[in-house]
Amino acid sequence: MAKPLFELKDVYFSYMGKFPALCGVNLTIEEGAKVCVIGANGTGKSTILNMLDGLIFAGSGSMKAFDRNITSGVMSEPGFSRVFRKSVGFVFQNPDAQLFCPSVKEDIMFGPLQLGVQLDKIKKGVDIIANRLKINNLLNRQPHQLSIGEKKKVSIACVMAVEPDVFLLDEPTAGLDPATTRDIIDILLEENMAGKTIVTATHDMHIVGEISDIAHVLGRNKKIIRSAVPDEILLDCEFLKDNNLVHVHRHMHDGRIHAHPHLHTEHH
Amino acid sequence: MKNNRFVERSITGALSFFKDAIFADEEALKKGFLQARDARLKMLMVFVLILAALFSKSIVFIAGIYAFCVILALASSINIIFFLKRTWFFIPLFSLCIALPALFDIFSPGEKFLSFKVFFVPLSITKQGLSSAGIFFARVLTSVSLCVLLSVTTRHYVLLKALRVFRAPQVFVMTLGMCCRYVYLFIEIIQNTYMAIKSRAGGVFGIKNSQGVVAWNIAALWQRSYVMHNRVYEAMLSRGYSGEPKVIEEFDFTYKDWFWLGTAILILGLSLWQNHYLN
Ligand SMILES: Nc1ncnc2c1ncn2[C@@H]1O[C@H](COP(=O)(O)OP(=O)(O)O)[C@@H](O)[C@H]1O
Ligand SMILES: [Mg+2]
Numbered sequence: 028m029a030k031p032l033f034e035l036k037d038v039y040f041s042y043m044g045k046f047p048a049l050c051g052v053n054l055t056i057e058e059g060a061k062v063c064v065i066g067a068n069g070t071g072k073s074t075i076l077n078m079l080d081g082l083i084f085a086g087s088g089s090m091k092a093f094d095r096n097i098t099s100g101v102m103s104e105p106g107f108s109r110v111f112r113k114s115v116g117f118v119f120q121n122p123d124a125q126l127f128c129p130s131v132k133e134d135i136m137f138g139p140l141q142l143g144v145q146l147d148k149i150k151k152g153v154d155i156i157a158n159r160l161k162i163n164n165l166l167n168r169q170p171h172q173l174s175i176g177e178k179k180k181v182s183i184a185c186v187m188a189v190e191p192d193v194f195l196l197d198e199p200t201a202g203l204d205p206a207t208t209r210d211i212i213d214i215l216l217e218e219n220m221a222g223k224t225i226v227t228a229t230h231d232m233h234i235v236g237e238i239s240d241i242a243h244v245l246g247r248n249k250k251i252i253r254s255a256v257p258d259e260i261l262l263d264c265e266f267l268k269d270n271n272l273v274h275v276h277r278h279m280h281d282g283r284i285h286a287h288p289h290l291h292t293e294h295h
Numbered sequence: 296m297k298n299n300r301f302v303e304r305s306i307t308g309a310l311s312f313f314k315d316a317i318f319a320d321e322e323a324l325k326k327g328f329l330q331a332r333d334a335r336l337k338m339l340m341v342f343v344l345i346l347a348a349l350f351s352k353s354i355v356f357i358a359g360i361y362a363f364c365v366i367l368a369l370a371s372s373i374n375i376i377f378f379l380k381r382t383w384f385f386i387p388l389f390s391l392c393i394a395l396p397a398l399f400d401i402f403s404p405g406e407k408f409l410s411f412k413v414f415f416v417p418l419s420i421t422k423q424g425l426s427s428a429g430i431f432f433a434r435v436l437t438s439v440s441l442c443v444l445l446s447v448t449t450r451h452y453v454l455l456k457a458l459r460v461f462r463a464p465q466v467f468v469m470t471l472g473m474c475c476r477y478v479y480l481f482i483e484i485i486q487n488t489y490m491a492i493k494s495r496a497g498g499v500f501g502i503k504n505s506q507g508v509v510a511w512n513i514a515a516l517w518q519r520s521y522v523m524h525n526r527v528y529e530a531m532l533s534r535g536y537s538g539e540p541k542v543i544e545e546f547d548f549t550y551k552d553w554f555w556l557g558t559a560i561l562i563l564g565l566s567l568w569q570n571h572y573l574n
Contacts, residue, residue: 082529105537112535119533124526129455141535171479189534 029057031091032193032224033079038088040074048074050249051088058192061215061225063235063257066245067271072228073120075245076195079226080117081108113142116191120198120228122178126170131162131181134170138189149188156184159214176203183211193224200231212237232272236261246270322447327371329448334457336552340559341445347563348437352570354426357433360562364440371448378447382440 033056040049048071056062056079064072077083078090081102090097093114095107102108116138119125128134132153139149157163160180165173170181179199186194194215200208215238219225227238235242236257244260246252247270253260260266267273323330329337348360368378446454455471 077529080533082533108537109535112533115533117530117533119526119530121526124523125530127527127530137531137536138534141537185534 029059031055032058032093034089034091035075035078035085036089036091038078038085038090040071040078040083040086047249049078052245052249052251054243054251056224056226059219059222059224060241061219061239062227063239063242064226064228064245065230065232065235065242065260065272067230067247070245070247071249072230072245073197076117076197076226076228079195080115081111082117109142113189114191115193115195116186116189117195118179118182118186118197118199120201122175122182123171125182125185126178129169130166131168131170131173132166134181135166135184135188138185142189152188152190156187159187160184161210176207179203180207180211183214187214187218191223194218194226196225196227198229198231199227200229200234208234230272232261232267244270244272322371322373322377323450325372327373327448329367329371329444332555333549333552334449334453336556337445337449338454338457340556341441343556343559343563345438345441347559347566348434348441350563350570351566352430354430354433356566356569357430357437361433361437361440363562364437364444368440368444371444373444373447378440378443382436382443 033054035052035054038049038052038054039047041047052071052075054075064075066072074083078085079092081092081097084090084097084099084102093111095101102111126134128137135153135156136149139152144152153166157166160183162177162180162184165177165181170178173181179202183196183199196215199211199215203211212234215225215227225238227234229235239257241254242257242260243251244253244266252270253266264273332340344360344364348357351357351360365375368375449457458471
């Protein structure tokens with residue numbers, strides 16, 4: 028059995044003490060795993076990823092990462108936080124927050140610069156990443172003037188530039204066209220083959236099967252209510268419907284309106 | 296209702312003008328004389344030329360600097376109509392309003408040039424008034440044109456980085472850059488929210504109603520900017536930021552850049568010398 032990288036034990040968290048976002052979450056993520064956190068809107072997916080990235084801290088319960096108990100005190104130790112930031116990369120849900128430099132190129136270089144990587148090495152890295160994500164033509168543009176999909180790709184490039192061991196991705200494919208989604212999934216799978224841990228939060232059932240070996244489902248009670256292999260969850264229509272992960276689909280059949288649950292696993 | 300439409304159109308018009316005027320960079324991407332200059336030396340050159348215009352007391356000399364500025368614009372293949380429109384119609388008009396009172400004998404006593412009565416108040420334009428207002432106007436026009444020239448031929452972030460010549464601290468430059476970006480973002484948010492409201496309300500809502508919407512919008516905007524601020528900070532932390540941002544500075548200047556800076560300094564020298572000589 029692989030080494031656990033992150034361990035959340037009975038974690039509670041609420042925003043400003045009054046908006047509960049996590050209510051007793053238990054979660055273990057092992058090194059090299061590909062994991063999905065799925066759930067309807069507002070079930071706490073983003074909150075979990077923020078916590079895994081050491082940006083917010085458990086109100087009660089505990090989170091362990093890299094064999095340390097993560098608290099705000101630990102994260103302000105310069106030595107540990109540097110290692111942590113180098114090892115964990117986070118693609119935010121909102122790319123406008125993630126991209127804050129004046130040009131795409133500088134945004135990609137920001138992470139490695141802060142971590143003290145050498146300049147010529149950074150520049151080489153930028154070229155390689157830009158090629159892989161097919162964003163060479165965007166390098167001199169201003170990030171805030173890109174389309175959503177382009178912004179998402181640039182956000183991913185920014186995180187890849189740091190060469191982390193763990194990728195945390197918050198809805199990486201939301202709002203992207205099928206071909207771009209495909210590209211991004213392929214890149215994530217390649218990274219996973221190379222031994223990187225991939226944690227994705229999504230409600231896009233199309234991609235769950237591919238980008239995870241195990242899926243954790245967050246319920247309306249803001250807890251993990253089920254953890255299983257994706258196929259098992261994807262075939263359980265009742266369960267998915269109860270958790271707002273499929274919708275009932277109406278269309279015309281032989282001139283009559285006909286309703287059935289629409290599983291987001293295949294196109295039709 | 297008609298009134299409301301007018302306000303609506305002027306606000307949306309002003310927003311998109313502002314966006315185009317400040318954030319467009321198509322001129323900066325053209326290949327031209329000023330676009331090829333190093334941003335730091337270009338900034339110094341413009342700064343020196345503005346000083347020359349401010350120090351000179353001869354309107355002919357200032358007109359010469361202005362002509363030089365227009366020639367530079369032409370050499371940089373800037374759309375000259377666009378350039379003149381931006382400089383002539385907007386900012387100098389304000390300065391004309393400021394300079395206007397100085398024309399009259401109440402403010403500038405002296406040799407009468409033209410006399411007339413407005414509402415039984417005798418007024419005359421004096422020669423001294425005319426020449427000081429003229430010089431003032433020429434100075435403003437020239438400085439504004441030079442600034443506009445600098446800003447349209449240089450991409451914004453390069454300009455910000457060039458601020459480092461004046462020893463602006465890194466954090467300041469970076470924060471300024473982010474402010475620019477978020478001003479842009481918020482203009483977009485306002486435009487989008489406005490469009491969303493319009494599409495929901497079908498464009499028909501009374502003045503009372505729309506005032507409510509505006510007030511609510513401003514509140515929401517503050518809220519959003521606060522949330523955004525937090526998110527951006529977290530994004531920076533997440534990528535290893537730890538207090539002082541590290542950025543790279545790359546500028547490349549050639550002997551040509553130094554030559555043009557030299558020319559500007561020469562013009563400044565000439566202006567100072569002429570001042571001395573005229574007095
Ligand atoms: N900044 C915030 N302030 C207050 N409540 C928040 C904030 N962010 C999220 N929440 C609340 O926390 C819960 C979980 O949100 P989130 O983790 O963003 O869900 P998801 O990413 O699954 O859509 C939601 O009920 C949401 O209303
Ligand atoms: Mg979310």
